Amino acid sequence: MNANHHEINASTRGRQITLRSPSELADALPFVLGFHPTDSVVLVALHGANGRFGGRIRVGIPRSPGEWDSTADHLAECLVETSAKRTTPPDGIVGFLCQDPRPGETARQVHERLRPLAQRLRTACGALDIPVYEVLCISDGRHFSYCCPDTRCCPPEGTPLALAGTSVMAAAAAYAGIRVRGSLREMEAAFRPTGAPGDAEQRAALDAAAAAIVPRVVDGAEEHLRAELRETTLALAGRLLGRFAEPPRRIGEDGARRGRAAIEADDDARVDPGEAAALILGLQDRVTRDRLAEWMEGAEGAAAVRLWRVLARRCVSPYEEYAAAPLTLAGWAAWSTGDEPTARVALGLALQADPEYVFARLLHQACNEGLDPESLRACLRQEKEDRAAAAGRDAAPARVARTRTRTRTRGARAAGSRPPLPRAVHDGSPRERVRGRGRPGVRPAGRAATRPGRPAPHHGGRRGTRSGR
Numbered sequence: 009m010n011a012n013h014h015e016i017n018a019s020t021r022g023r024q025i026t027l028r029s030p031s032e033l034a035d036a037l038p039f040v041l042g043f044h045p046t047d048s049v050v051l052v053a054l055h056g057a058n059g060r061f062g063g064r065i066r067v068g069i070p071r072s073p074g075e076w077d078s079t080a081d082h083l084a085e086c087l088v089e090t091s092a093k094r095t096t097p098p099d100g101i102v103g104f105l106c107q108d109p110r111p112g113e114t115a116r117q118v119h120e121r122l123r124p125l126a127q128r129l130r131t132a133c134g135a136l137d138i139p140v141y142e143v144l145c146i147s148d149g150r151h152f153s154y155c156c157p158d159t160r161c162c163p164p165e166g167t168p169l170a171l172a173g174t175s176v177m178a179a180a181a182a183y184a185g186i187r188v189r190g191s192l193r194e195m196e197a198a199f200r201p202t203g204a205p206g207d208a209e210q211r212a213a214l215d216a217a218a219a220a221i222v223p224r225v226v227d228g229a230e231e232h233l234r235a236e237l238r239e240t241t242l243a244l245a246g247r248l249l250g251r252f253a254e255p256p257r258r259i260g261e262d263g264a265r266r267g268r269a270a271i272e273a274d275d276d277a278r279v280d281p282g283e284a285a286a287l288i289l290g291l292q293d294r295v296t297r298d299r300l301a302e303w304m305e306g307a308e309g310a311a312a313v314r315l316w317r318v319l320a321r322r323c324v325s326p327y328e329e330y331a332a333a334p335l336t337l338a339g340w341a342a343w344s345t346g347d348e349p350t351a352r353v354a355l356g357l358a359l360q361a362d363p364e365y366v367f368a369r370l371l372h373q374a375c376n377e378g379l380d381p382e383s384l385r386a387c388l389r390q391e392k393e394d395r396a397a398a399a400g401r402d403a404a405p406a407r408v409a410r411t412r413t414r415t416r417t418r419g420a421r422a423a424g425s426r427p428p429l430p431r432a433v434h435d436g437s438p439r440e441r442v443r444g445r446g447r448p449g450v451r452p453a454g455r456a457a458t459r460p461g462r463p464a465p466h467h468g469g470r471r472g473t474r475s476g477r
Contacts, residue, residue, distance in 0.1 A: 034151040047106065050106065051104075059100055059141065062094070065376055080128040102144075103143040149169050201325075209281050211327070214324070237293070248278070252278065253311055257274060288319055312341045316341065317338055343375055
């Protein structure tokens with residue numbers, strides 16, 4: 009792999025795999041991330057004398073070379089800091105630059121074009137006293153080394169990647185039940201608008217929903233209007249979630265395995281444009297979003313990921329920024345149910361939609377640091393239990409009032425009289441007031457048991473205007 013022939017140990021759920029060459033290292037990358045990275049810079053931490061794989065971090069390759077210096081510094085610092093928080097600082101780092109050739113460009117030319125970025129990654133890590141054992145460029149089915157001078161194992165024209173499923177890492181991953189979910193580009197496409205003719209209908213629905221909903225949640229709107237909108241949104245989300253209770257149909261009537269596009273079309277058909285628009289706008293309220301984040305476990309969590317993915321695809325232009333909320337919920341539900349690759353992709357897209365979306369930033373950082381989502385799940389469970397307990401306490405006086413009313417009614421009927429009816433009384437002032445007993449069985453109205461929210465979205469999707477921070 010380099011002059012020192014450093015060996016690296018990868019792990020697939022407890023099974024140790026030793027990688028002895030750049031080819032084996034390149035073949036292992038999709039199994040380390042859970043997908044084939046495209047247009048990406050990836051750094052992986054190594055620990056111990058044998059170079060055991062640790063934390064990893066991925067970002068897109070900046071289009072402008074002027075941003076490469078700051079990107080390299082940021083990646084190196086983040087990987088070292090997060091590794092130190094989890095266990096110990098890394099003892100070494102390996103890097104990958106993954107990019108397909110541009111039109112008219114060859115893989116070897118990609119390798120040379122990205123060489124300054126590879127060198128900058130090495131100096132950034134070296135400034136933190138962390139050696140870089142290897143940096144590989146992966147392009148058009150070939151890999152190139154920036155560190156190995158031996159042309160016998162790393163020829164200038166590159167080395168073809170192993171056929172899918174034939175590497176030692178692929179065999180170990182298959183044994184451990186680990187699978188690669190396709191390319192990063194394909195995974196991102198599952199969360200983005202398709203550009204189909206139906207986008208115009210969805211855009212019109214979003215315009216109509218914004219005109220009806222935004223005035224009810226902007227700064228200065230009455231709290232009871234916000235509370236009514238929250239309850240309406242939660243009820244709509246609950247109905248839509250029920251449509252995703254059954255798992256997707258992956259096998260067609262002819263017995264053939266159905267493709268991703270067909271499965272996504274089935275899911276899209278479960279939500280009409282008006283329903284999608286109302287829920288997308290309602291999700292811009294932080295309180296509503298936090299309540300829906302409780303859909304995070306088991307079959308309910310898996311169904312929620314599909315619903316949030318559909319909503320993210322419905323955030324057509326000019327409503328792209330509104331996708332931050334459903335993308336963040338999709339990322340949280342995926343991470344909470346153990347699907348870390350999907351979580352990383354969804355949270356990364358949420359930050360592309362709105363780099364200042366705080367919930368997405370916190371989840372993305374926690375996911376990258378390898379934290380256990382159980383601590384957040386426990387908090388959400390506790391909030392749900394507290395809310396249910398508060399609702400029970402609020403309902404208790406109403407139950408007592410109904411019991412007393414029924415008791416008086418039975419006494420009046422036993423005496424042969426009719427129950428008293430409300431009477432309107434004029435008190436001689438310009439204002440009239442109504443006195444009388446409440447009708448039996450009618451629960452007194454009261455404030456909804458919700459937490460106060462922050463400012464709601466302004467039409468147009470301007471950053472900093474939504475309450476979903």
